[in-house]
Amino acid sequence: MPELPEVETVRRGLLQVLGQHAGLERVVCHRRDLRFPVPDRVLALRDRPITALTRRAKYLLWELDGQSLISHLGMTGSWRLGEVAARAQTAARDQHDHCELVLADGRRLVYRDPRRFGYLDSCATPALARHVWLRDLGPEPLDSHSFHVDWLAACCRGSRAPIKNRIMDQRVVVGVGNIYAAESLHLAGIHPRRAAGRIGRERLERLVVAIRAILEKAITAGGSTIRDFRQAGGSSGYFQHDFQVYGREGLPCRRCGKVLKHAVLAGRATVWCGGCQR
DNA sequence: CGGGTTACCTGACGGC
């Protein structure tokens, strides 16, 4: 489901819910067969203060006083505040509520994931950067010190892959998924199928700027709500109203009026404007 | 190796 803006929105929502001095009492798991089996070390996390909740790429990182819980939402994962304990016994648990973080004050943060593409792990916080899920990740797109035209040009040099595939590769830049790749390329005026290695530096610079601008705007809008994405508090984002190309195939381009085209690229639906993307 | 395709899983939706 979520790309960087949605994960960031979830993170901010959870921080609101958690408040200042939240603590984790224990982790409960009703179903361990997510994308990868939930390891024992996740269930072993007990009685720890939640000292921070951060994000790396599309991963949420719960900082638990020296230990970190790593959560990826896959396509349909979500964290929401569950029923209070008194009601939890009467309210039937949703069949897709797989894990719960039981907080010291009795509240429960419930991990729901119908498709079970999400996954969880934990490790000592100092070892996070070496964790196999995190160690090969590229730069954060909103950090201009690490994500810049020199880096993107180096990643694209000699590549005959479509530029859309390149920017969705989490080793090149993190957080860009199918929606925001399409939107960024439209804003930059670059055809999604253009060979990455055949794009000039100036246009790559425009792409860097476009990715950053689109993601920042989407975060400000609280992410995009299509199908089932919701913030922790249940409210929806509204960036979907700003889509220029995603989901608009056959409709006129909002910039030049030409009918938007549609094709499958690397197995993903891709929309672009033949008039303003080259 | 780079690049493309398929699989993973469930639910929603459109067509007949």
Next chain:
DNA sequence: TGCCGTCAGGTAACCC
């Protein structure tokens, strides 16, 4: 109404 095929925001295991 109901059945069936298709598709969905991510990633990784396969192929050539």
